[in-house]
């Protein structure tokens with residue numbers, strides 16, 4: 540089978556690799572020329588286990604080529620970003636529309652077209668379907684159109700693409716069947732058949748569920764700071780209940796999914812989607828909350844106004860170099876605006892300036908941990924004691940456990956003690 544994947548990012552590239560690994564001829568398309576040139580040399584621009592090996596094998600076997608222009612295929616898969624529009628928080632489909640337009644001249648009767656990008660409920664019906672119908676195709680007869688969202692965890696993408704159950708939402712039952720046939724090539728999880736709009740909303744709702752639950756734990760952290768209770772102890776104890784699972788509070792919610800997808804639902808029903816919007820607002824308030832407590836710590840322990848703060852971790856979550864929508868940058872901007880000197884240490888993010896541990900902590904008044912990288916679990920405490928101006932850690936991810944007496948440790952549990 541010939542497959543053309545539009546968008547060679549976090550999802551498109553591993554998807555292309557898996558089709559190639561399973562005997563398909565795959566063309567990977569992207570608008571970035573440097574990405575295309577690198578991919579054809581086997582150089583992969585994404586930090587994700589398994590992808591470089593799979594792409595290099597596919598190139599060697601002649602089953603994968605990257606190019607700027609789409610090509611004829613049996614199945615077209617669209618995996619381009621869907622940001623939200625600033626003005627009304629709705630789903631910005633412009634990249635999806637561009638991708639659809641770009642394949643028009645290669646599409647033939649009998650082809651399957653799948654949108655994997657996360658999209659607002661109704662997007663296929665209202666926006667994507669008309670693009671092909673305008674060309675005279677009857678969907679479900681001439682062309683088969685479906686929305687099949689991915690649901691993978693960064694760091695485990697290759698494994699989860701194969702093993703997770705998959706939602707297959709066709710415009711008609713024929714579309715659903717054809718799309719399921721394509722995924723059957725490498726997916727070992729269940730192929731759950733439904734219609735496009737249900738698939739769209741299910742995907743948005745998965746991430747909304749998580750966003751709301753994180754907001755609840757962030758709200759708890761704020762309440763506990765006010766009424767002098769340790770939020771982390773509350774979570775530990777409450778979670779002993781067999782049907783309770785409170786998530787972890789943190790500096791905010793980042794990434795390209797949880798921080799965005801809930802808006803797609805909200806924008807469709809703003810009068811009704813109250814909890815969804817409130818949860819977003821709560822999570823978006825966390826950078827200011829963290830800034831407020833950094834200032835309280837500094838005011839308590841430091842005598843100068845423009846103290847140096849050592850930021851540990853700017854990626855949106857632990858053990859990844861991905862900084863998309865990371866709340867760390869808002870916190871850094873706040874602290875700079877307040878006049879502080881900022882040095883950043885993040886061994887996962889590709890930026891030479893972020894890799895010097897000693898320089899980051901030297902003479903710092905506070906070490907502010909914003910990502911739960913494994914490297915931060917066992918920090919070199921002796922160096923912190925020796926090099927920092929004040930050996931204080933504010934660990935917003937609750938990753939540092941045992942500290943020597945010389946170090947003062949704050950986290951989102953004991954803020955009322957500042």
Ligand code: SAJ
Nearest residue numbers: 690691692745746749786787789792793794796797855856
């Ligand atoms: N976070 C917290 N507290 C927690 C858990 C997470 O503050 O208890 C924060 C993280 O630090 C991060 C953000 O939330 O900033 C999102 O992280 P995540 O690990 O929850 O999610 P993503 O964005 O990496 O991946 C999600 C996954 N969705 C769900 O778990 C429902 C994944 O399965 C989806 O495929 C992916 O979004 C996506 O592509 O939509």
